[in-house]
Amino acid sequence: MSPQHFSDWSPTSWQQHPAAQQPQYPDAKALSDAIERLRQLPPLVTSWEVDALRAHLARAQQGDGFVLQGGDCAESFADCRPEIITNRLKVLLQMSLVLVHGLRSRVVRIGRFAGQYAKPRSAETETRDGITLPSYRGDLVNAPEFSASARTPDPQRLLEGHARSAMTINFVRGLVDGGFADLHHPEYWDLDWVQHSPLAAEYQQMVDALGDSVRFMETLAGRPIGEFSRVEFFTSHEALLLWYEQAQTRRVPRKEGWYNLSTHFPWIGMRTAELGGAHVEYCRGIRNPIGVKVGPSMTAEWLCELCRVLNPDHEPGRLTLIHRMGADRIGTHLPALIEAVRRAGHRVLWICDPMHGNTISTPSGLKTRPFEKILSEVEQAFVIHRACGSRLGGVHLELTGEDVTECTGGARNLSPADLERAYRSTVDPRLNYEQALELAMKIVKLAA
Numbered sequence: 001m002s003p004q005h006f007s008d009w010s011p012t013s014w015q016q017h018p019a020a021q022q023p024q025y026p027d028a029k030a031l032s033d034a035i036e037r038l039r040q041l042p043p044l045v046t047s048w049e050v051d052a053l054r055a056h057l058a059r060a061q062q063g064d065g066f067v068l069q070g071g072d073c074a075e076s077f078a079d080c081r082p083e084i085i086t087n088r089l090k091v092l093l094q095m096s097l098v099l100v101h102g103l104r105s106r107v108v109r110i111g112r113f114a115g116q117y118a119k120p121r122s123a124e125t126e127t128r129d130g131i132t133l134p135s136y137r138g139d140l141v142n143a144p145e146f147s148a149s150a151r152t153p154d155p156q157r158l159l160e161g162h163a164r165s166a167m168t169i170n171f172v173r174g175l176v177d178g179g180f181a182d183l184h185h186p187e188y189w190d191l192d193w194v195q196h197s198p199l200a201a202e203y204q205q206m207v208d209a210l211g212d213s214v215r216f217m218e219t220l221a222g223r224p225i226g227e228f229s230r231v232e233f234f235t236s237h238e239a240l241l242l243w244y245e246q247a248q249t250r251r252v253p254r255k256e257g258w259y260n261l262s263t264h265f266p267w268i269g270m271r272t273a274e275l276g277g278a279h280v281e282y283c284r285g286i287r288n289p290i291g292v293k294v295g296p297s298m299t300a301e302w303l304c305e306l307c308r309v310l311n312p313d314h315e316p317g318r319l320t321l322i323h324r325m326g327a328d329r330i331g332t333h334l335p336a337l338i339e340a341v342r343r344a345g346h347r348v349l350w351i352c353d354p355m356h357g358n359t360i361s362t363p364s365g366l367k368t369r370p371f372e373k374i375l376s377e378v379e380q381a382f383v384i385h386r387a388c389g390s391r392l393g394g395v396h397l398e399l400t401g402e403d404v405t406e407c408t409g410g411a412r413n414l415s416p417a418d419l420e421r422a423y424r425s426t427v428d429p430r431l432n433y434e435q436a437l438e439l440a441m442k443i444v445k446l447a448a
């Protein structure tokens with residue numbers, strides 16, 4: 001990417017564009033002070049890691065590798081706790097082991113964590129009992145309690161979010177580098193309730209088979225094979241709150257361009273993907289690989305223009321399109337988009353988010369997602385990409401390592417009534433540990 005493309009771009013140029021989904025901070029001075037402090041703090045990731053992820057995504061785009069991106073819909077400051085972080089890591093590691101074994105493929109692991117603290121909302125305000133307050137926009141902005149002080153956007157939360165993200169990523173790095181993610185020891189990733197799962201036996205067989213392969217290769221090589229036994233982990237979040245992203249956008253010595261060093265892989269959400277908008281303006285200028293959510297309202301022209309603006313030089317690994325149509329619409333909406341992107345000559349990585357197009361409400365008003373719809377969307381995605389001469393290169397999931405009951409169905413066939421037992425999400429419903437692992441096992445069969 002040559003710098004002359006960007007003579008009209010800077011980390012603050014988004015401010016000249018309409019910025020959807022931004023909070024109204026009451027105190028401009030407090031906001032600029034917080035941004036300035038954030039700008040001076042160390043970054044959360046390095047440009048080398050960002051470049052390494054781009055290279056992994058470039059390989060996946062060429063058919064070598066499958067992306068597993070997953071985590072909470074929204075992290076909360078309160079959930080920045082060791083048990084929550086390790087449980088989420090355990091599920092992602094177990095799923096990736098199933099995928100590595102079943103797909104005979106490299107897996108690129110990307111967490112939805114260490115910065116997934118800001119949420120887009122359908123309404124600016126919320127009214128209860130005649131009182132109207134700003135909507136809750138995620139812990140990076142305000143607090144969920146319905147009081148004027150909790151809901152007032154507070155710039156101090158930008159610093160708090162950076163600190164919690166740093167603690168999260170520090171702990172994950174320590175675990176991964178320290179041997180927790182070593183393929184020789186998948187028993188480290190067992191969750192307390194895994195033994196009671198209907199899937200336990202099938203999972204254990206895969207673990208044993210993979211262990212045998214690793215040992216076999218090491219016997220052949222006469223030494224431990226680091227490449228096989230160590231895993232890499234990357235982070236991602238929606239690049240939504242642009243003050244936060246701007247403050248973490250840095251130049252790096254001996255490298256061209258600007259990097260967002262708050263995360264490896266920022267993505268543009270469906271509600272902020274308009275052409276000419278601030279989010280597309282911000283993202284076009286950074287060196288990170290970028291994701292874009294693609295929903296049913298996306299037209300072929302709009303999508304092709306996004307590809308052109310975000311990846312003018314057709315850089316491999318730069319652009320990932322994350323389609324989230326819903327099981328009932330993917331068949332009618334996705335083929336034309338795949339076709340249009342290909343005809344326009346864009347090379348992208350396609351991955352499927354089977355969560356956000358399949359959200360419904362139960363009669364008692366809880367948001368849920370039926371496991372069979374999630375599975376159906378992934379299944380159709382594999383079929384459609386194949387029929388279009390394209391390839392599904394990964395999945396994007398909302399999941400947790402906790403024993404929650406938020407999505408219906410799965411191996412235990414959770415009913416809408418079961419959801420009351422352990423519904424903890426304040427935003428979107430997540431796959432629990434068992435449903436996530438089951439989905440990984442099903443993906444292996446679908447990809448065959």
Ligand code: PEP
Binds near residue numbers: 293294
């Ligand atoms: C999300 O990923 O939590 C989200 C809001 O997704 P989308 O932009 O696809 O609706």
Ligand code: MN
Binds near residue numbers: 074356398427428
């Ligand atoms: Mn969500």
